[in-house]
């Protein structure tokens with residue numbers, strides 16, 4: 001075990017996370033902004049870069065999520081996410097903690113054969129197929145957002161806990177995979193205490209709080225993907241046996257337990273979509289943009305084939321060839337699964353590098369839109385007329401090159417760790433080759 | 449496994465900074481004037497990539513074939529705005545090597561934020577430095593850095 | 603515990619009310635403003651396309667584009683032209699004193715059908731007698747502006763006004779009037795001049811230079827500059843920056859003349875050209891400008907068109923900036 005530092009040792013931090021109020025206030029504010037986005041998406045200007053639904057969600061939220069929240073705080077977004085909130089309220093019959101009565105949910109258990117993230121993988125891919133439209137048309141964004149909330153409400157009314165978050169949310173799988181690289185984790189302090197505790201309040205809930213909404217038993221938790229940092233277990237645990245640790249980067253990735261094939265595929269879907277997005281949205285090729293936008297047209301099917309083929313077939317196929325070439329001692333499938341986690345740091349770096357360019361060019365839309373969210377000619381902040389100019393243009397290449405190199409280094413290092421754990425030291429060579437290929441491709445797309 | 453001590457991190461970083469500082473050789477051609485007739489349409493520039501040598505005088509004549517478009521050259525901060533029948537022209541000296549994005553600067557429809565092209569001035573030093581840096585990172589990870597594992601790493 | 607739940611609920615209600623206030627505020631403000639949205643013509647152009655307003659009362663219009671850059675202006679009026687940038691509404695207040703029908707139109711190219719993007723404002727009120735303007739010249743002359751007008755004689759090279767100036771005294775004074783020039787085709791004028799004994803010592807090209815000189819005398823630098831501006835804004839997207847009929851939208855049009863071709867140009871009089879501009883082409887896709895340009899503007903455009911086939915003034919036709 002490497003070093004951990006429990007931030008809950010500071011009483012004010014403990015108070016901040018254990019009290020329901022800070023989280024509640026952030027969440028309702030975000031829910032209000034979310035509803036604003038839906039409303040603006042329908043009623044506001046159809047011009048994307050003047051509409052809060054587009055600029056607030058796909059520029060401001062996305063920038064914070066991928067550049068700050070996920071890399072540094074892991075699933076912290078899930079802690080304050082407004083999407084499942086209305087459903088949770090109904091399910092729990094309460095706005096703020098247990099009230100000693102049930103909610104309005106059938107409380108079924110999520111079916112065993114859907115307990116994986118293949119649905120999230122599929123959902124993410126489907127959104128990616130329509131991304132050129134979703135990213136630019138406020139009305140479409142509004143319907144997608146509303147659809148996700150309604151789905152979350154529906155799932156909450158039938159099933160127990162946050163089944164939507166854990167098994168369906170298209171963003172959830174992505175955050176869960178990359179959260180494993182983050183330097184923040186919630187874990188039990190002393191496993192022996194949990195083992196001896198018969199009530200398992202953290203899982204079942206008590207009058208202090210709900211049983212883990214993510215259906216996780218903290219003692220068994222080895223990776224960040226199954227913990228939404230909702231802090232319920234901090235509230236319920238009778239022995240104060242939970243820690244919120246600062247830890248080294250990438251701590252979850254190289255370990256024996258918790259590697260899953262569905263999540264391994266997520267890694268390739270994210271690599272594939274990062275490459276495709278960099279080509280479509282930042283590349284100079286107009287025909288590619290048209291193809292991604294003309295949903296239903298033959299060229300769009302070409303784009304769909306490219307995206308799906310790359311993410312689901314070519315990239316994992318190439319990787320499994322590498323795995324085979326590395327002559328694993330494990331079964332091929334197992335070897336593929338455990339080694340794929342080595343690609344997490346590089347994937348995160350690729351997404352960050354792509355998003356930096358995307359955000360740098362579009363962040364200038366944020367202030368005008370905050371001043372006039374609907375595009376109705378308001379000027380709440382006096383910034384509605386600010387002219388568009390990209391920011392950071394001198395530093396961008398350096399940052400992108402640095403990020404990608406760091407991702408490459410860290411991925412290969414992780415691969416070496418994974419190889420060491422499984423007594424498979426050769427594993428690092430195919431990963432190094434694969435990483436070099438991906439890094440080169442992304443460098444060329446972004447900086448070529 | 450070798451121990452990757454503090455001082456090795458230091459060496460790794462110093463080399464990384466040195467790599468970033470490496471000079472990237474640029475084509476040594478006599479500066480000339482390069483005239484590009486760029487046509488903008490929803491949502492692309494044609495030609496999409498303009499290649500020049502450092503020191504060249506670049507003339508971009510922008511024409512539009514559908515609606516009002518702009519062409520903004522990142523890094524050089526110059527802009528042309530053209531409407532069908534009303535071309536515009538920008539002239540500047542491409543004195544800094546690198547790859548600079550061309551972006552449409554006048555909202556021209558749904559995909560406007562993604563309408564762009566590239567101006568390549570010589571070789572982009574960052575592409576090569578980035579590649580060298582990544583290679584150094586991979587090498588370091590392969591042969592020097594002790595991996596971090598959760599259990600039984602050694 | 604009960605207490606904090608009530609507080610939580612209050613926070614929730616407060617925030618959601620805040621969100622709902624946006625649309626409410628707009629609904630409230632919209633009672634006094636007429637909103638005109640602009641979209642590319644294929645997606646509907648202006649909406650609404652027709653407005654009715656009372657004479658003499660100020661009307662507040664909120665103009666906004668939903669896709670690309672559009673413009674807004676009212677035909678035949680000196681009121682300033684408004685540029686409409688996507689998602690940035692502009693409010694203007696207009697007062698129409700005289701009842702009648704006004705045409706508003708888009709001033710920035712927004713696709714191949716840009717010129718179809720028009721609408722009308724009907725101003726109602728007690729009718730005051732309108733000052734009667736004479737019918738346009740082509741009607742007075744009874745010209746059939748759709749008839750072919752191929753020139754049978756053409757010059758070897760471009761006629762040049764500054765060369766023609768040397769022999770200007772050979773031209774009879776009755777030909778040296780704006781009215782004369784506007785009602786005659788260059789070909790006719792050339793034939794008339796050629797037949798004069800005063801031009802017997804000049805060669806054919808020199809007589810053409812005299813024609814150019816006459817055409818130059820019938821216009822001014824200012825008119826040419828105004829014509830050049832209007833041409834670039836309204837005409838060049840189809841007719842081409844250099845008048846050769848090769849603008850980006852030319853391929854979509856039914857017919858497209860080449861103004862630099864003397865055979866096409868020199869068989870028609872300025873009056874006939876003005877007629878085409880005013881009325882537009884039946885059966886061709888030439889828009890009608892009668893409701894949009896003022897009388898002077900139509901002449902300025904027509905004057906400028908001649909610079910594609912003759913050298914009238916240095917700097918015209920104007921090319922790429």
Ligand code: SF4
Pocket residue numbers: 188193194195197199200201202203218219233236237238239240241242
């Ligand atoms: S309630 Fe606390 S002590 Fe008991 S099992 Fe859960 S985390 Fe462990």
Ligand code: SF4
Pocket residue numbers: 186211212213214215216217218226227228229230231232233234
């Ligand atoms: S483990 Fe604790 S913090 Fe994580 S999701 Fe479950 S209850 Fe929330």
Ligand SMILES: [Cu+2]
Pocket residue numbers: 488489490491516517518552553554555556560563
């Ligand atoms: Cu554009």
